[in-house]
Amino acid sequence: MIEIKGLTKIYKTPGQEIKVLDNVNLYIKKGEIFGIIGLSGAGKSTLVRCINMLEKPTSGQIIVDGQDITALNSRELRAARQKIGMIFQHFNLLSSRTVFNNVMFPLEIAGVPRREADRRVKELLKLVGLADKAEVYPGQLSGGQKQRVGIARALANDPKVLLSDEATSALDPQTTRSILGLLKDINRRLNLTILLITHDMNVIKEICDRVAVIHNSKIVEVGDVLEIFSNPRTPISRNFINTVMNRDIPEELLYRSKQLGASMTAKLIRVTFIGESAEEPVITSMIKKYNVKANILYGNIDRIKGKPFGNLTLELLGEPALVDKAVNYLKNLDLEVEVLNGD
Amino acid sequence: MVIELNSWFADKLLTATWETLYMVIISTFFSYLFGLPLGVILVTTSEGHILESKGVNRVLGAIVNATRSIPFIIFLILLIPLTRLIVGTSIGTVASIVPLTLAAIPFVARLVETSLKEIDWGLIEAALSMGASAWQVIHKVLIPEAKPSLILGVAITAINLIGYSAMAGIVGGGGLGTLAYYYGYQRYETPVMWATVIVLIIMVQGIQMIGDALAAKVISRRR
Ligand SMILES: Nc1ncnc2c1ncn2[C@@H]1O[C@H](COP(=O)(O)OP(=O)(O)OP(=O)(O)O)[C@@H](O)[C@H]1O
Numbered sequence: 001m002i003e004i005k006g007l008t009k010i011y012k013t014p015g016q017e018i019k020v021l022d023n024v025n026l027y028i029k030k031g032e033i034f035g036i037i038g039l040s041g042a043g044k045s046t047l048v049r050c051i052n053m054l055e056k057p058t059s060g061q062i063i064v065d066g067q068d069i070t071a072l073n074s075r076e077l078r079a080a081r082q083k084i085g086m087i088f089q090h091f092n093l094l095s096s097r098t099v100f101n102n103v104m105f106p107l108e109i110a111g112v113p114r115r116e117a118d119r120r121v122k123e124l125l126k127l128v129g130l131a132d133k134a135e136v137y138p139g140q141l142s143g144g145q146k147q148r149v150g151i152a153r154a155l156a157n158d159p160k161v162l163l164s165d166e167a168t169s170a171l172d173p174q175t176t177r178s179i180l181g182l183l184k185d186i187n188r189r190l191n192l193t194i195l196l197i198t199h200d201m202n203v204i205k206e207i208c209d210r211v212a213v214i215h216n217s218k219i220v221e222v223g224d225v226l227e228i229f230s231n232p233r234t235p236i237s238r239n240f241i242n243t244v245m246n247r248d249i250p251e252e253l254l255y256r257s258k259q260l261g262a263s264m265t266a267k268l269i270r271v272t273f274i275g276e277s278a279e280e281p282v283i284t285s286m287i288k289k290y291n292v293k294a295n296i297l298y299g300n301i302d303r304i305k306g307k308p309f310g311n312l313t314l315e316l317l318g319e320p321a322l323v324d325k326a327v328n329y330l331k332n333l334d335l336e337v338e339v340l341n342g343d
Numbered sequence: 344m345v346i347e348l349n350s351w352f353a354d355k356l357l358t359a360t361w362e363t364l365y366m367v368i369i370s371t372f373f374s375y376l377f378g379l380p381l382g383v384i385l386v387t388t389s390e391g392h393i394l395e396s397k398g399v400n401r402v403l404g405a406i407v408n409a410t411r412s413i414p415f416i417i418f419l420i421l422l423i424p425l426t427r428l429i430v431g432t433s434i435g436t437v438a439s440i441v442p443l444t445l446a447a448i449p450f451v452a453r454l455v456e457t458s459l460k461e462i463d464w465g466l467i468e469a470a471l472s473m474g475a476s477a478w479q480v481i482h483k484v485l486i487p488e489a490k491p492s493l494i495l496g497v498a499i500t501a502i503n504l505i506g507y508s509a510m511a512g513i514v515g516g517g518g519l520g521t522l523a524y525y526y527g528y529q530r531y532e533t534p535v536m537w538a539t540v541i542v543l544i545i546m547v548q549g550i551q552m553i554g555d556a557l558a559a560k561v562i563s564r565r566r
């Protein structure tokens with residue numbers, strides 16, 4: 001649905017050039033929720049803003065629904081933009097218009113006949129759960145309600161794609177969840193492709209199907225959310241995952257494991273469970289089978305895209321040979337097992 | 344201080360007040376007719392804006408600055424030939440409207456520019472992202488969003504024009520300025536002077552109050 005080819009963006013300021021996007025290539029499928037995560041200044045906003053040409057790419061192509069956005073004249077671009085909805089961190093609602101007329105705004109721009117537009121606005125306000133706020137001005141709404149208006153407005157012209165630039169970053173966690181829920185709902189009901197950018201791994205975990213990690217102007221990793229969570233390949237991805245699941249081991253635990261005699265060994269392992277295996281009593285079986293002791297240091301279970309996803313940090317105590325066997329047992333169960341304290 | 348107002352004088356004062364109001368209202372109207380679009384062009388052609396054009400922006404900016412730097416009294420004299428051409432005479436209320444309007448246009452342009460510059464860029468981008476044209480951004484976003492500030496600008500302009508009209512009055516422009524000058528200054532009728540001053544104060548206060556009230560009304564509805 002969105003194809004980004006060799007996208008490069010260079011900002012020229014007096015005295016220097018900053019490469020904000022460096023040969024970005026991405027393919028976003030129809031109907032998926034695609035997340036782009038990166039640290040502040042990584043180039044996320046620039047990237048989404050290139051997709052509707054709010055920012056002009058220095059080079060590269062952006063193809064939305066078969067149309068090369070970078071090759072359009074200004075009239076064609078305006079028409080194309082009507083089919084690319086966008087929501088913003090600070091909502092950007094017009095304070096001079098009621099909620100109703102804010103949602104009406106894009107329909108006015110597109111020249112939709114008044115009666116049809118009226119009906120459409122009512123429908124949209126119902127969809128986002130704000131039918132009772134139609135005649136209220138945005139100044140009287142909470143952040144979450146404002147973003148709902150923003151979403152309704154972005155959907156007014158039946159876009160093929162919805163772009164979201166940190167749409168939940170100004171909201172509290174609970175409101176964030178409800179807005180994400182709404183986006184997911186819209187995605188499912190309308191089969192709408194959503195591209196969202198965020199610096200919050202929770203957002204990715206909550207609703208994204210796939211994710212790209214952007215770092216220093218480059219895409220460093222792309223994949224299924226579940227895959228990246230269970231097997232991050234870059235340090236930056238690992239850091240993001242750590243923000244939502246504690247994976248750091250306190251120093252003293254690594255140290256303590258070494259103060260044992262020769263006949264005993266202690267291994268610190270981290271086991272990652274995905275899907276059904278998270279629900280099986282594998283640890284109990286391992287303990288029984290190999291006669292090792294397991295000390296639970298940290299555990300966490302979560303849901304990503306509806307699948308249980310957990311990780312457990314264990315200290316295994318026992319005879320060296322048995323401990324090794326126990327580790328192998330877990331590995332053979334197709335679990336992701338990481339040994340944290342070497343030998 | 345007690346001012347004896349005989350009916351002859353009351354009549355004069357009333358006529359002069361009406362003339363001043365007439366000049367101010369008409370020249371405020373015409374200065375916005377030209378100044379508002381000029382202000383919009385100044386903003387939208389500035390760097391990074393929706394109609395960015397360095398050339399247009401620089402030329403208009405220079406003209407506006409040049410006009411604003413001419414003291415009004417000199418402007419009045421300079422414009423006499425033009426006024427004659429447009430109105431047929433350079434004396435009287437109607438004739439004053441020409442220099443008043445022309446002097447206020449660049450002032451209005453800058454006021455409008457300041458008001459429109461305050462609009463959050465995010466709103467403009469949101470409109471652009473929906474496919475809005477420059478014209479749609481101007482009349483659906485910039486102007487409505489800046490409405491309270493624009494209303495206050497109109498009040499400031501009108502108040503300024505009261506002062507200018509009094510100055511024009513001294514060179515035969517009519518209104519309260521002429522009254523104060525001929526009777527108050529040249530004939531030493533101090534009460535006349537004071538009476539016009541009081542009327543001017545009331546006029547300025549009144550316009551400011553109306554402006555404040557209208558702006559506040561718009562703002563309070565949006566909150
Ligand atoms: N108009 C501009 N001119 C020059 N540099 C810019 C401009 N806009 C952005 N940049 C620079 O480009 C880089 C990337 O900016 P961008 O806004 O895309 O980052 P981001 O990933 O969205 O960050 P954040 O999470 O803080 O929003 C930053 O270093 C920023 O300073």
Ligand SMILES: [Mg+2]
Pocket residue numbers: 044045046166
């Ligand atoms: Mg950003």
